[in-house]
Amino acid sequence: MSESAATLEINPCSSSKSPEAVHHPQAQGIAHFAVYGQPHPTSAVSSRRILSTDWETEPFIAPVTCPWNLSLTPAQISKLILGFEPVEMEDKWFVFADGPDEGGGVRVNFFRSWTGNKIFEVRVELEGLVVQGKKDGREGRIKELVYESNEEVVAEQDEEGAKEMVAELCKWVLGIELEGEE
Template identity: 35%
Template sequence: METPQSLSRKKSIFRHFSRRGQGDTSPAPLAEYPRPPRKLQRRRTGAPTDIPTPTALLEQRTAVAIDASKPRQPKIVAHVQRVHIIHPAHEHSKSSPPLPPSPPLRVLPKALTATPFSTKPLITSWDVFLPPSQVFTLYLGFLPQNMDDKWFIYSEGPDQAGKLKVHFHRGWTGMKFAELFVVMDTKGEGAGTIVGIKWNGGEEMNWMSEEEAKYMIRTACKWTLAVDLEDRK
């Protein structure tokens, strides 16, 4: 049987083998349930797929505004998202009406250097009906732009009686070869009638006859002005 002296001696031996500075504090108890060792895992060689890309982070970014003016009230969080609306450029053009086309201009006698009849011209009557559109085309005339344009056509009038004179010149020389005498209805729709023709029947035009002069005027009006001249039956 152990005596109280032997117990105190054993206690002193335990103190002899304990660390210094620990005092009489007892060691920390071990965990009741120790954690099992973790299983080793192989590192992934490829790039992780669960990491968000910078583009996704930018798309998920939202602006947060915190109302801190009233500290006693609950905080208010508002999510703000910016939306950019692209307006098409043609919307402005739809709002404004299109500009009207510019009216056609009348060819002036001084638009091109031209010469009068070189010899005494020949005159004869002619009866050709002209609708208003053809009268207006003859009234405007034609100005040649290049060497392929063979005719220079301009008009004078009409006067108070409705008399309109149409002059025909060569496009590249300016030589005059014919005139048309037109009487138009200035009070009605503007229709007219060719009542006569004057042409150069001299040597410069190879002694042109009446039929040849009418044929040349028909050709000039058709190919230059898109006007078909037809005799009345």
């Protein structure tokens, strides 16, 4: 993959790398599509839980962890846990969740579908009632974000850009509108 393609892959709005992508509306749309793929209406989200074994993936190379404090509704948690499996070439992401574990922790993993590279992991803490030894997820909170920082995988990734990108991925791919940080 060329340097410009790698940059476009993860950072479509970086004015230092692609000024025309910021100023030309068609270029903005193309850059957005190149990163996020085609939009998925709520009806297209899987009704079956996507598993780690559904796609060939690679682990983080140089992960960076940062705090993130966002509340989640039961509907948002459900969509995060179900995940997303690409069906067409225009689907750019593979998303699956691990958990909940005994403490109510869920890890939502975001991978590029073509390369299988792990780009993000969102760590969620469930705060619901305990049902059959597990928390039912009536409420939850994103506690941390882990993002890839290896320059060969992503271009100029920082905490702010990673959070913006995860929020857009959740909206575009999973149909989840994340609210502002608390």
